[in-house]
Amino acid sequence: FLEGKRALVTGSTSGIGLAIARALRAEGAEVVLNGFGDEGEIASLCEELGATHSGANLLDVAEIEAMMAEAGPIDILVNNAGMQHVAPVDEFPLDKWEMIIGLNLTATFHTTRLAVPAMKAKGWGRIINTASAHSKTASPFKSAYNASKHGVDGFTKTIALELAQTGVTANCISPGYVWTPLIEGQIPDTMKARGLSRDEVINDVLLAKQPTKKFVQPHEIGALAVFLCRDEAGNVTGANWSIDGGWTAE
Ligand code: NAD
Numbered sequence: 020f021l022e023g024k025r026a027l028v029t030g031s032t033s034g035i036g037l038a039i040a041r042a043l044r045a046e047g048a049e050v051v052l053n054g055f056g057d058e059g060e061i062a063s064l065c066e067e068l069g070a071t072h073s074g075a076n077l078l079d080v081a082e083i084e085a086m087m088a089e090a091g092p093i094d095i096l097v098n099n100a101g102m103q104h105v106a107p108v109d110e111f112p113l114d115k116w117e118m119i120i121g122l123n124l125t126a127t128f129h130t131t132r133l134a135v136p137a138m139k140a141k142g143w144g145r146i147i148n149t150a151s152a153h154s155k156t157a158s159p160f161k162s163a164y165n166a167s168k169h170g171v172d173g174f175t176k177t178i179a180l181e182l183a184q185t186g187v188t189a190n191c192i193s194p195g196y197v198w199t200p201l202i203e204g205q206i207p208d209t210m211k212a213r214g215l216s217r218d219e220v221i222n223d224v225l226l227a228k229q230p231t232k233k234f235v236q237p238h239e240i241g242a243l244a245v246f247l248c249r250d251e252a253g254n255v256t257g258a259n260w261s262i263d264g265g266w267t268a269e
Pocket of ligand 1: 029030031032033034035036053054055056075076077078099100101102122123149150151152193194195196197198199200201202
C-alpha cells in the first residue's frame with residue numbers, strides 16, 4: 020500500500036533502521052538508506068531493497084542538507100540513527116555528550132524541518148522517530164541518551180501539533196531492549212560501570228527491565244512503523260508507542 024511513496028530511514032544500514040527499511044519496502048515504498056558500514060554490504064543492501072544510499076554524517080548539518088536535497092521530496096521520514104554511551108555523569112566524556120545530543124536529537128530536527136515543506140504541499144506525510152523506553156523513564160549512567168530521547172518525545176509532540184491539520188502525522192516508537200549491534204556494544208561498558216559479568220548484564224540489567232524476559236525483535240518494530248503509515252493511522256499523531264515487553268508499564 021506504499022507504492023509511489025518515498026521513505027528515508029536514517030541509520031538504516033544496521034539494526035532497527037534496516038528492519039524498518041525492509042518492512043516499508045515490503046509494502047512497496049521506495050527507500051533511501053542512510054548510515055555507515057562496509058561498502059560492499061551497503062551495495063548489497065541497496066540491491067536487495069532497490070534502494071539508494073546516502074552516507075551523510077548526521078552530525079554535520081551541511082551533510083544533512085545535501086542528503087535531503089539529493090533524496091528529493093520524502094513522504095515517510097524515519098529518524099532512527101542513534102548512539103549510546105554509558106558512564107557516570109561526573110565522568111561523562113564531553114565529546115560523547117555532544118555527539119549523542121547531536122545525532123539522537125538535533126539531527127532529527129534538521130531532517131524534519133527539511134522534509135516538512137514537501138509533505139505539507141502534498142497533504143500527506145509520516146514522521147516516525149525511533150525514541151526509546153528511555154524517552155519515558157530513566158536508568159543510571161545514560162544521562163546524554165536519556166536526555167536526548169526525552170527530547171525526541173517532546174519534539175515529536177510539538178511537530179504533531181504544528182502539523183495536525185496538514186495530513187502529516189508525527190509519532191515516536193519507543194523500544195525496550197532490541198537485540199542489535201547498539202545493545203551488544205554497550206555490554207562491555209555496562210560490565211565496567213557496574214562491575215558485572217556479561218551474563219549478569221544481559222539477564223540482571225537488560226532483561227531485568229522487560230517483564231516478557233525477551234529482547235524485542237527488529238522486525239516487530241518494522242511492523243509498527245508500517246501500521247503508522249496506513250491511512251487508518253491518520254488520527255494517530257503525537258503518540259509515543261511503547262514496544263518494550265511491558266517495561267514502562269511497571
Ligand atoms: P545500530 O547501532 O545497530 O544502528 C545505528 C545506525 O545509525 C547505523 O546504521 C549507523 O551506521 C547509523 N549511524 C551512527 N552514527 C551515525 C551518524 N553520525 N550519521 C548517520 N548515521 C549514523 O543501532 P540500533 O540498535 O538499530 O538503534 C537504532 C535506533 O533505535 C537508535 O536511535 C537507538 O537509540 C534506538 N533504540 C535502540 C534500542 C535497542 O535496544 N537496540 C532500544 C531503544 C531505542
